Amino acid sequence: MAWVFDEMTGSGDVVRPPYREVQAWLAAHQPAGLRQKSGEAEALFRRAGITFAVYGEEGSDERLIPFDIVPRVLSAGEWRRLAAGIEQRVRALNAFMFDIYHRQEILRAGRVPEDLIVHNSAFLPEMLGADPPRGVYSHVIGVDIVRTGESEFYVLEDNTRTPSGVSYMIENRETMMHMFPELFARVRVAPVDSYPDSLLETLESVAPPGLQRDPVIVLLTPGQFNSAYFEHSFLADEMGIELVEGQDLVVEDGALYMKTTRGLEQVDVVYRRIDDEFLDPLVFRPDSALGVAGLFDVYRAGRVAIVNAPGAGIADDKAIYSYIPEIIEFYTGRPPILRNVPTYNCRRPDHLQYVLEHLAELVVKEVHGSGGYGMLIGPAASRGELDAFRAKLTARPHNYIAQPTLALSTCPTLVEGEIAPRHVDLRPFVLVGDRVRMTPGGLTRVALREGSLVVNSSQGGGTKDTWVMQD
Amino acid sequence: MLGRTASDLFWLSRYVERAESMARLIEVGYRIALRPREGDGHHEEWRSTLTAAGCESGYSQKHASLEARHVVNYMLFEPDNPSSVCSCLARARQNARAQRTAMTAEMWQSLNQMWIDFKDVRPEVGEGNELPELLGWVKQRSALFRGTLLNTILRNDTFYFNQLGTFTERAENTARILNVKYYVLLPQNEIVGGGTDNHQWSAILRSVSAHRSYRWVYKESYRPARIAEYLILNRQMPRSLMSCYDEITSALDDLGRLYGNSAHCHALAEDTRSCLASGQIGPIFQCGLHEFLLDFIRRNHALSDAISRDYHFFE
Incomplete structure (x- = not known):
């Protein structure tokens, strides 16, 4: 990759306008001082217990996500364009899911191949004909966006199941404001702390209709050994709702209840942070101890809302991804505002052929993978790794998609005491209920290793505070 | 809720209180071990410390002999000892993490x-001169937690369940300490009155941080019946059984008002509280201090x- 867009200096040496204050602030600090501040930030995160678990790693059951103190900045104009594109996208995705689980017009019109849906493990036939309140399937969406130039933004994926990271968006800002109050006195940054209120309003707006009381809302977590447990407890606490596990819930007489110190109390909305397959052992995985037996029946009868709805994964399936521009046009009648990354579906023989021939230039992902696991980054791979992947592709082509390796933008980052450019992406969080709600900015993830393009926290990525400047 | x-929450507060009690018990053992050797005296002291902590059988499965450093290590750091300070803090922290939303x-x-700081303590500390400092630190930090709780928590069921945990655990610990030492408080021992007994009595008071306050309350030197009365019946003493049951019934009353009900536990607590309120130390001694304490521990469990x-x- 010869040329990379830098968030602070663009393509040259001139500081881009949104970064002027950040650049001046960096110039005024010695690297040693910043390093010390970085250590203080780490102690703050550890005391507050802002940690996550890494699967399959022994001896480090709770780890910090590295926090980088150099913020990532977006201008108001840039954000307006992103926000319009994201809103268009999430409306289209929800319309798509409603259609897929009802009349399937888009399949009849031949715009999306039918077998891509019906043979997809993310498609839940149990959801056919079910009517979630307001027709919304994916209420909480994290849209992963990368940038390659001044005005070139691409959507890398839409996380429509149970996206996480929003607590870091909020805590990163808290930490920055705590440590560098003087910086915030000089710039006008859009606040992010209204997210929990927006989430609560969204959850309230999709409660089953006709309730004669305020809806009782709970957050369902797999428990404190889950990697995102901090976020679950953080959000429940911020919203003032109960943080429940499957063992705290029970279905009786066609309704969902939680077991309280005063006996059973009916629950109306479940913001679940467990996967579809664990929701209800009677319908999905019978060995699941995380879910609630009978929950799905209560849901289908319209007596409880589940957020995000079961089956919402069909919209962020990587095999569906390449059809999203079609999907947006089909349901909104307009071309997409935000671009997709060109994608090769290895299930198509012509695409597979191309991928096998250009493997060293491409990024290959598993269709159902997430968290940066099981992917190949061609330009960074050894000959042996390429050969191994070629064999996997030939054996199970339908399991993979491939994309050109994008020159992700870089952002100044404090690494080993020095400021150096590192690749970043952006995950804005968007809420869909009675209307679309968005918090300006999102979570910026940064690949801390030099040259690395993998920003996932499970792969050693870090995070940054993300600023949207106000006009 | x-x-x-x-x-x-109930158990979280019990564990923090228990961690503090463990530190107090070790402190007493440590002070006695500093005294000139008197036959097997030290060994007996550590044995009764283990008994008061409820750790005696667990310890003897791990160690063949009574040695100060093993006892201290067992009570502070042993992960297999569910009452060690380490285990108590680990479980308290785990409960707290599970209930972040119910805590400030x-x-x-x-x-x-x-918990983060305690994990960094090297076990060797238990053998050296840093031990008193570490024990003081445990007491201070649990006091800090308790103070933070009292200053920040909502006065609703979250508070009441924490109170119930703290005071059932505290009552249990005070009763255990007395029960281990009841024989040195019996009247026939009063005539012995030697230096050792005096020292034993002051050790009991020290383990509940009451050796000075006793003087202020009773204006006289240590006497076994007075010490028993102080730790069982005296309302001024914040670790007495009476004080604990005042707090327990008060938390249960508040809980009953909040929930608009009254349950079996209310009757049990009120029964024990009124026994203590009308109790006198003379009759307790006549019926048997040991029996009284065993009965109390049974009631507390119930x-x-x-x-x-x-x-x-x-x-």
């Missing part, structure tokens, strides 16, 4: 920081069970 939340940020942070049942801890 979820039944699981109530259970976790300050409560969580004080407990989390205590109360803890009744609270779990009445408030659906495990259903």
